[in-house]
Amino acid sequence: MRRSTVATSRAATIAGYVAGFLLLFAIWHLAAIYLVRSALFPPPWPVFERAWLLIEDRILQEQIVASMRRILQGFLIGSAVGVPIGLAIGSFRPVRMLLEPWTEFFRFIPAVAMITVSVIWFGIGEESKIFLIAYATVFVVIISTAAGVGAVGRDKIRAAQCLGASRLQIFALVALPATVPYILTGMRVAMANAFVTIVAAELVASNDGLGKMLWDARLFMQIEDIFVALISLGLLGFLTDRVFRLLIRAFAGRFNPTM
Amino acid sequence: MRRSTVATSRAATIAGYVAGFLLLFAIWHLAAIYLVRSALFPPPWPVFERAWLLIEDRILQEQIVASMRRILQGFLIGSAVGVPIGLAIGSFRPVRMLLEPWTEFFRFIPAVAMITVSVIWFGIGEESKIFLIAYATVFVVIISTAAGVGAVGRDKIRAAQCLGASRLQIFALVALPATVPYILTGMRVAMANAFVTIVAAELVASNDGLGKMLWDARLFMQIEDIFVALISLGLLGFLTDRVFRLLIRAFAGRFNPTM
Amino acid sequence: MGFVALEGVGKVFQGRTGSWEAVRDFTISLEEGEFFCLLGTSGCGKTTVLNMLAGFEAPTSGRILLDGKPVTGPGADRGVVFQGHDSLYDWLTALDNIGFGLRLRGLPRSERRATAERFLKMVGLTGQGAKHPSELSGGMKQRIQIARALANDPRILLMDEPFGALDAMTRAVLQAELSRIWAETKKTVLFITHDIEEACALATRVGVMKRGPGGTLKAVVPVDLPFPRERTSDGFMRVFREVHALIHEEIHGGH
């Protein structure tokens, strides 16, 4: 319950992560050897071997770069669209009344079901994949941002009103900064959506990427490849999240994000 | 920016929703007729006709009941598991160090990629579908809950400590209630994940459900059916979210959730 | 009719646990340039009156006029010092908090800074402008709030126990400053306090409220003494005793 003392060194954190992952892999190993014993559930070692091979052939790197580019582009676009909409929904009642049916409707429609529509609009190139990822990102950011606006301290807004703030100024200078922690939490949650959706996005006419690798491996029952793709997604997500947190701490520390 | 006056009647809200949806369908109609004009993007009318037919034959209702049962079960299990884990991660540093690598790893691995694993563990029955939905729900709830714990006012925890609260009591009597708004926001976001994942879950050995309907329709290019399934998901999600909010207002109003 | 007029104002809160009549039939008229102090027991409805005049909450009965026009919402003409410190912006430094109103008006950075520094000095926090609210003590936060309201130069100042968390000396210094600013700029001031001496030293009139529920104005005592006031003078003592008696009566009438 005690807040971490700043003194707890970074080293301890990293040691904790390493321990956590080692434990994860140890449990996986034991599960695969003693518990599950399925031809479809390989132990970690062959998977690592396979990953190493793919890395040596520079195949894995290619897929990672292809997928990460799509994920980041979609994620950034989704966030850039979501934050102002969320702020507007949280701040202005007419906007909320008009837009909420839309957001609250579309956010329940899976990206995978939007593939066809996105191809019709954006073709089978990169655009449609990025659209799908942005689509999966935007609603989480909207809902978190709007919730954050609702949580802005009453007196903060009142004080701004008495200082002569226009609605727009309250929006930009009070609601936005006060909502930053919510926005960032929302973006962290949304980032997982972006990663999850890459698999659906690369179901469409894609010639590279981790999702594509996963689908191909499924088709050919290359169990090790499936797990290589899964673990790559998991680790990349983990790392992206860490980098995101570091950036937050470096640039938005004064907004007191609680992460 | 002004908080809604309680006086703003429910009727106005509903009118707003209806207007929002009508606008949505109007835009869809115009888009389908003038903008997109693709055989894969039908205007709303034939879709409604098809939906009516499916309702008359009681087919749509069956699929909805099947899917909703899975969604709700998975969602509730995921939330029930996620809240205590999130509280523990947010409250206890060792737990955070140990579990975070796990949650931050798995939350980036898409449910659709876990299908095979879930079948290995749970077979092809309902269990594996519910597992997938719970899986898609749990991480969002965890991350929101943990973020909420981090945001609990410092003095609230200090006061409890001085009143002699054990760690467990602070956890249950301070961190938990103070985190309720975050938990509920997390659950609302997670609910969308549950809806989105039903489509992946019903890719596994399923004989009914909206996801199944969607896959079949895709396979046979029954465009209207695809849209009926999509709109059903969207509307059901919207309604579930409204019911969830009403329940919150009725039972958890004193926790001041900001939604 | 005065510059500020509250006419039969009442406020009933609808809580989860039933309704509560916080203020009943509150009537007062303030001239422009008046310094009105409002006293009353804890929970009698002082903050509620201030909130309605500020435009934060609508009265459930009666009406509030400002310069003859009904109050419909908050505005830059009425600067507010809040009870409690939630109104400070955690993400801004003390200096930026003070200069926030000027920023809203689009003043250039350097001008903003100069004014903010001036008010920072006035509240005795020179050199601490770079701290964020979470790094300030309770009294320091309160002083930043006061500086923020003053820096914005409103026509009317609404202050809710602004000097409550301050030690006697800092308090005396700020009282003198406020009195000076008021005399120079002829602002209209509504000042809530629990300190009778403070009220008598600053006010042109002192209002005492009846205890709640249904708190209302019980009596208004004019303070016709020249500034700066000598706290040991006979006139001061007389007013002090009068106000003191009113409050004492109020408490013992109901306790």
Next chain:
Amino acid sequence: MGFVALEGVGKVFQGRTGSWEAVRDFTISLEEGEFFCLLGTSGCGKTTVLNMLAGFEAPTSGRILLDGKPVTGPGADRGVVFQGHDSLYDWLTALDNIGFGLRLRGLPRSERRATAERFLKMVGLTGQGAKHPSELSGGMKQRIQIARALANDPRILLMDEPFGALDAMTRAVLQAELSRIWAETKKTVLFITHDIEEACALATRVGVMKRGPGGTLKAVVPVDLPFPRERTSDGFMRVFREVHALIHEEIHGGH
């Protein structure tokens, strides 16, 4: 060595804007049953000292002993009344807030309720126990905090300007109550206030701090007067003047 001992305690904050030495070389020893009042200008480090004694923050130098054992964290033996109202639980009624400590100890609901009602009465809020903190006035919140700390019956009471937002009469009533409880239960009290009269009326010793940065204990004035104290007595006046002079000196030494 006393019951509570602070030995050369110092605290340096590492802020984003550099470090700030809030407290330097603070040494004091309190006997069991003592009522110690701490005075000082705003921002001199009073709350910081209290926080360290409560165990919320570790000193960066020196050590703090309680009954001979070093303080490592907060505990139920030290009840705290916080400056500000953030420590109240928004989701509980006033009554449940007061009874929170008892609930932690597993007392049955009826007993809890009876005790909470007793303390609610003590702070003059009978009948308002069903309100939530958001429905209370500033002074009412502060009183709930006091009642909560007292209801938990700690050995040591740490109070940070507990009567700051209260009107004179409510304040006097609570002062008398606190004094009575202290005399009956022989609690050890550390009491932060800005009101010299209040300090002289309640304390067995009054400590005055130097202004910051590096706030430290400047002088300790023993108050050897019988209870209840006559505020117009010669002894009281003498102590009052002594403390007043100390504080006055402190301010004008640096201003």
Next chain:
Amino acid sequence: QGAPIRMTIATGVDPSFAQFYVARESGIFERNGLDITVNTGPSGSAMIAFLVGNQINAAYGAEQAGVSAHLVDPNVVVVAEGVALIRWIGIVGRNIANMDGLKGKRVGVARGTGSETFWLSVVSRMNLNPADYTIVNVEAPEMVAALERGNIDAYAVWEPWMTRGVRAISGASILTTNENIQIIRNLIYMNKGWAEQNAEATQRFMRSMIQATDLIASNRDQAVQNVSRFLRQDRALVAELMTKVDHRLNLTSDTVANVQLAIDQLRGMNRLSKEVTPSQVIWTGALSQVAPDRVRI
């Protein structure tokens, strides 16, 4: 020849679609003055839909998907038969000796795919009573998991799941393949409207397909190499899989019969929104322009 003509084609990822891969990897497209982007999806059939919006110019997939797409947009037509899948689909059972042993058991079928089509054919050809079997709808990758767990006793599936499943699960064996039941064909599709407007491109494309088919027949090693490079699969696996299929490029009465069968099966599943005939679905125009002798209807 001027600048190469740009085209986008799409299909699934298995060796049965070899012409697309070979034509690209061996430079046949280039030599014919085409600049082709080959897109792939999880199955050839899934990509046929993209012909509807002219997102792609040619696709390669199964008959049922083609007919379904034609129902939505009559411009989607078969231009040639590309491959006959000789021993591509089969039934794998666990601890079951032969087809008679399958009676009363649970059979995994991937509904709406070749797996289901095949099962329906098995039922009709072997005169089985559908009531004797419990059909469980499962996707291919999960069939193996389900068989392993004992959720099902057998499954109807295509390669490589047949071979791999038998290798992975002890006691599993192939009960029958499609060789003596029904030859499945994958067809090449184009958007007729587009093809007529872009006659030159269509001719070059059809010519490329013929050359690729010839290369597969004449130089098996190079074809295997091209396919394995495109699919990033090991050569042995590709070589083994390619023995189970027979690439060709023509339109014959077999093609017509298979399309008719697909139409009948769709009607049986209540998935035929309106009546069509094979002659509407098959368009001989593209192939007859470059190789009239290959059109034998």
